[in-house]
Amino acid sequence: MSGHHGFQFRELRVEGPGVEPATLPFGPGLNVLSGASDTGKSYAVDCFNFVLGGKHPPRPVPESQGYDRVSVTIEAADGTRYRIERPLAGGDLRLFDLSRGDEGLALGARHADGEDTVSGFLLRLSGLSGRRVRKNALNKTQSLSFRNLVHLLLVDEEAIIRKGSPLHSGESTQKTAEASVFRLLLTGHDDSGLVESKKPVIARAELDAQDALLEQLIGEFEADLARLTDRPEDLGEQLDRLDRAVAEGEEALHSLRRDYVEQDERRREVWTRLSQATGRQAEVEALLERFEVLDAQYRTDLDRLEAVAEAGGAFLLLETDRCPLCGAAAGEHTHDGVPADADVVTLAAACRKEAAKIELLRGELIATVGDLQDERRSLAEAVQELRAEYAKAEAELAESLAPAVAQAQVSHRALMERRSDVKEAISLHERLVGLRQRRLSIEEARGDVGATADVRPEMPPAALSAFAGHVKTLLEAWRFPDADPVWFDEREQDLVIGNRRRGSQGKGLRALSHSAFTLGLMNTCLAAGHPHPGFVILDSPLLNFRPPKAGEVEESDTGAEPLGEEVKQLFYASLATLPADRQVIIIENVDPAAELRAHMTSEIFTKTSVDRYGFFPRGAGGLAGEPVETVT
Template sequence: MKFGFALRRLALTGPGKAPAEVTFTRGLNVIAGPSDSGKSFIAQCLDYALGGGAAPKEIPEAEGYSTVVLEIEAYSDGRIYSLERSLRGGEVLCKTDGQSDRVLAAKHQGGKEDTVSQFLLDLSGLGTKKVRTNEQGKTRPLSFRDIARLVIIDEETVIKEDSPILSGQVIHKTVESGVFRLLLTGTDNSSIVAKEDPKVAKGRQAGKVELLEGLLKATRERLAELGEVSTLAEERDRLTRIEASIQTSLIERNAAQASVAPLQTRRSTAWTALKAVESKLAVLSELQTRFDLLEQQYESDLRRLVAIAEAGVRLDQLKEERCPMCGALAEHQHHDHREAHPAPADVSQACKAEAAKTSKLLQDLQTTRAANASEVEQHQTARATRQAEFDAISAELKALMQQHVDVASKKVDDLRARAETCRKVIEHLERVQELEELLDEANKPKKKQKTDVAGAAVSTAQADPFSREVEALLKSWHFPDLDRVSFSENDQDVVISGRARKSHGKGVRAITRAAFNLALLRLCIEDERPFPNFVLIDSPLLVYEEPDADEASFPQDIKRHFWESVKASFTDAQVIIIENRNQVPDVGTLSKVNVIRFTGNDQGRRGFIPEARGDK
């Protein structure tokens, strides 16, 4: 079996308390006993360990117990998991050999992996399924709580008149029918594209109208700022005329520019000649400045050389009396320490020769400088001439430009400004027209459109294979006067021999409710559809225990056929029946069945929870 899991052991533990536990096997399991022996408490503990929101009811026998432990075995790989949850609430601790312990959130959260709901859905093959929540096709992830009510049927639910599919809460009807359809067909609602909620659509439409009105008002205000405005057609015609005038004015401006072209050429030539003279003058002026600096240098050198020559003559005339180094008199001087130096007369002669050469260079420089100064003066005269010629041509050109070209250019600029204003007016008029059309469309009453989303209720045709399974089970139980079992689309429940299931007394409703849930289990097994593949039913044979007035004559042999059929039909899955001890047959009929019998007294096992020491 690819999907689902089997319940192996349920236990209550607490400090200093002997564990209260029951074990289960595949196939049929029976928990039998009198009232107040803890049978229904077992069903509550199972549901709680599997993520149920309500903790088990407080009973005196459970005082001191703190934790529910449920062992389950995955059908896919045989791995055993232990789910532990405090009776005070909180999350679920999941343990298994070879893996780290996991804390699973008790409450389902779509998209979250670490929840007990997602863990159980994955084991059941339903981990990625979605269900529809309303008529518009909105969907949400499936929760194990959506499935739990179809596999754990307590003693109160088993006799209800409502459909086994439905909880009786109108707001959940779409989801509950969608879950049943998913189990019957294997197809969920993931592909449905949700239709917009009418209230949301109405609010969105009102917002759209408000937005369009605001945009229209703002556009009209900007249009008013542009001055007097005609109709859209007139403004377009006006723009056409302005653009034609622009073309004519451009031709006139081009002709005016052509008339001054020769003068512009002359001005350009004069400008080039002026810049050439100025460039040559700048070079000559720079040379003249450098010549002046060189002349100053030569004159400085000459003065220095003359001074050195005169000093040499004077030094040569002096008598040497004492050593300039040590101060010794001549007769005491030793000349081995003296260094060779030229005589002052030689130095004086060398300076005079160098001065003669420098004087010659100075004369040459002065000649060159005079020639350069003359050339500078000539270029200054030429520059003044060129500048006057350029200024005269520029004045003439300016006068012609003002008379012809500038007038034509101004006319073109004015026309272009008018054209731009006209384009803005046209743009705003077109925007106003567009917004008015959108606003008219938004204010029109919307016709109701039929949704393409299929109805939420399970149809008779979709449930036909399921109806045949219910019919087969009831036949195997020898249900009286059985004719045909069908499915009512309105009630979302089976119709047995032409009579609605809910119209029977509570006893018959209980046994037919058992047929409903067991048929769903068998259909999923035969078609290999995703499903937890276990079912627990509390008190399906109530018709024999507390019959209504019209159920007193209900055939007794149905009870025997019920046990034989369930025992033989679900050997590969798991069925747990909780029933009063009077309705459970002897060992022969239930041979090889896991039967847990509570006696309610000291003869055998009293109940689910062991009797405390000292209690009688």
């Protein structure tokens, strides 16, 4: 398909469990479903209407027994294919995007704004989503539904011969909306800009209610304003003064907060230094305690070494004698664990040497202890000074800066509250002025109630002329009798063909002119680039045509027009040249000529073993039939 809007049918399918599906294929341009009566052609039309959101399912026929759902495959203008499926028992529908193979989206059968419905989906494809149409003489509008369009797209065998205008579906309550839909399609503009008029009684009642409400509001606002000020005329000057005072207060408060922060930083710095000094004090005290223990250990070691050295000297002064153990002379033998005399001298020397080392270490320890004691005294003085400095900083914050900041905040808040009251009073005063002006407007509006003129949008003459031209082109191609001139009568909202109203013609001519109306509307919209679904379905447009019999005298509404078989084939021939951006589906008893079938998608129901039996497979619904023969 080409174009930006619209869609076309590619298949109609009726299915059921355990039965062979009944299907019909469709292509771009002309599609003709023709053949004998009672073969399912009208059932197919009902299926189209039902799957497009119609209330009533197709009328059951014996062949439809066992089938429980109907679906259509459509192709949008962008090439995307969808399947819309609906149970034959009725209810909501289901939409499948065939390009994604999804599980389907439920679509409501009734049109509703903001909900997923079949109407909303088809309107989006047609480029008509969100449009509004006029529904009554007071210019009340309603959301456009796809069902508002169906009678201009799908014309069944009863509607196609109706005397009334093809513009209308036959429901009297919908005439205004249907005329608005016709205008929307021809012009591309909807009625969303219309202003709804009200009945005089309702309009006066609404004005009285508005006036009473305004009077009540004015009284309440005046009381609130009196509570805030007794001089409304000075409010602007008061606000200027308060703005300046608030600005000065904010600057002072900012300065005080900055001083507070700086003083708090100094206090934190002193606290950090104090914490470091007291920590070092604890370390020094711990070191002094440990060094005192170490010095005591040094002294003990020195005493022990001195005792060992003195004991060795005393041992050497003892008289020598023979060994009480072995009787050997002293100095001539040794025993395990008993030192020789010379070893005692060596031991004493070693004790003195070790004592000298300990004395050296002890001297270093004494010097270190002295340094630590000096540091302890310095730290004690520093801690005392830091504590005094911290106490001073703390007092500055608590006794001076904090109260000053708090007082500045209170003053600033009071100014802000006062300024808010003045602003509220100014707003109340302005609203009072507006409400009083609205009361004056209501008084003026009371005098205009009932004088509103009908502001129905008119059909542009150029659009009507273009539409009539497309209809005339079709009628002339079909050799419709007396097809000049062709024009649209806005008062009757119907075509006038050859100075004769379309509704006064016989059934056969009414069917043909109804077809021209519907097809001409589609051609006009697409030629002008206006939104249109892009398809038309016509049921039995040629059924009432027959060649004139010899000597026959025609009456105006006998239904017999002097139109021969030639007109019927010209009808098919003109539509066989349709461009691919539009689709026409004809359901008819009259078959197209064999030479034309190559230029269309054609299905002929024979109700015999030759070609296709009917819409449903032969034998569907449990009906017995003749054996199916294969024809080459």
